[in-house]
């Protein structure tokens with residue numbers, strides 16, 4: 342190939358890439374800004390008093406069970422880990438070592454849609470044995486919300502709401518992100534109430550990772 346053509350094509354390539362990179366840079370910044378703003382707005386729309394029964398329920402329960410699917414499940418696993426750090430007896434539903442739920446226990450479920458069948462089944466079983474069920478969901482008319490002993494409404498977009506009205510993010514992303522923030526806020530309150538020093542909690546942190 343002619344030397345000038347090669348130089349020309351390299352030059353054009355770098356101009357094209359620079360433009361694409363600039364666009365990507367701008368998009369990423371805008372995306373982060375959108376995500377943070379949507380979470381901030383959601384935090385302002387949460388009725389914090391709806392969290393009181395969750396907090397008291399966690400303090401009173403013999404054993405706490407946590408259940409959620411997919412990305413909601415990832416957020417709830419993080420919350421379950423922190424409850425364990427507080428010294429509470431906590432299991433994630435579906436793990437091999439999770440025992441039977443019984444009366445006096447608490448099941449915390451989260452489902453943006455409130456229609457995920459495994460989560461509804463877990464709630465039904467828990468109620469049938471006399472355990473309490475606290476549900477976090479975007480939909481107070483859902484089967485899960487109607488079953489639950491107590492509902493925390495998280496007014497994020499439901500995963501099949503493609504209207505962009507509540508969130509510009511894909512599917513249930515806002516709900517799933519916010520679960521992590523909300524349950525970290527719950528943990529901070531529980532930690533303060535426990536009056537335990539961080540060093541005591543840290544002893545519970547896995548030393549096998």
Ligand SMILES: O=C([C@H](O)CO)[C@H](O)[C@H](O)COP(=O)(O)O
Pocket residue numbers: 410411412413414451452453454455456457460500511512513514517
């Ligand atoms: O992983 C999920 C999906 O990607 C939606 O954003 C959900 O967490 C999963 O499908 C469970 O759904 P919900 O029970 O409605 O939270």
